[in-house]
Amino acid sequence: MSDIKIFNQDCLEYMKTIKDKSVDLIVTDPPYDLHVGIAGGSCASHMGRTDRFKNENVAGIKDFGSGYDIKTFGKEFVRIMKDINIYLWCNKMQIPEYFNYYVNELGCKFEVLCWHKGNCMPTYHNKYLTDTEYCLYFRNGSNQLHPNSYEDAQTFWFAPINQVDKNKYKHPTIKPLNMIEKLVRNSSNEGDLVFDPFLGSGTTGVACKHLNRNFIGTEISEEYFKIAQDRLNEDKQHIEGFFE
Secondary structure, rough: OOOEEEOOHHHHHHHHHOOOOOOOOEEEEOEEEEEOOOOOOOOOOOOHHHHHOOOEEEOOEEOOOOOOOHHHHHHHHHHEEEEOOEEEEHHHHHHHHHHHHHHHHHOOEEEEEEEEOOOOOOOOOOOOOOOOEEEEEEEOOOOOOOOOOOOHHHOEEOOOOOOOHHHOOOOOOOOOHHHHHHHHHOOOOOOEEEEEEOOOHHHHHHHHOOOEEEEEEEEEOHHHHHHHHHHHHHHHHOOOOOEO
16 A cells, blocks of 8 residues: 655755655656757747746746756755666756766766657747657666566657646646656555655656555645645545555
């Protein structure tokens, strides 16, 4: 039986209450950097989030759409993890900074996972399509990645933008549940503690309930915290689990 706890709180503030080396895995979707790229190409995959959250006051995030302070948050992530074992969704503009910190500074092993969306917006003037989102995996241990099938070991997903979940849970950048379940399944064991500091609509929490992992999530937006809370309570009707 999994222990699922979520908090309507700034994640940097909440992490101050988490003991050193107590978390087995982090799976999260932090704010993307939406600044205009080379030759006017815009990273628009998360543009819908900007208007909804541009007034959110999150420590380490100056304004929504400008990403977040990867190293400041990263130091706290590293402190609370037993060993570095973290999946971070991002757009291409953030990849160099992630690699500089987790690989160049911390010496982590890495994987680059990709979600290729066949129904992306057809905006390609002076740019390639924004048809791929990236999930970077960093680890420093030898036993943290254990896929049990060929499908789980694949690093590329072909799946359309999940409009059904977007409409149901009112979150413009929600990730498909089956993808998040794969990450949790591949890099943790039953009974492990998984943390998602940017909870959103609660997908990681639902994945942990399905896979019998303990879970802590934080979400600063009261609107999305309530959506995640309702979603987890609703999911409790379908599987065994504990929600508080």
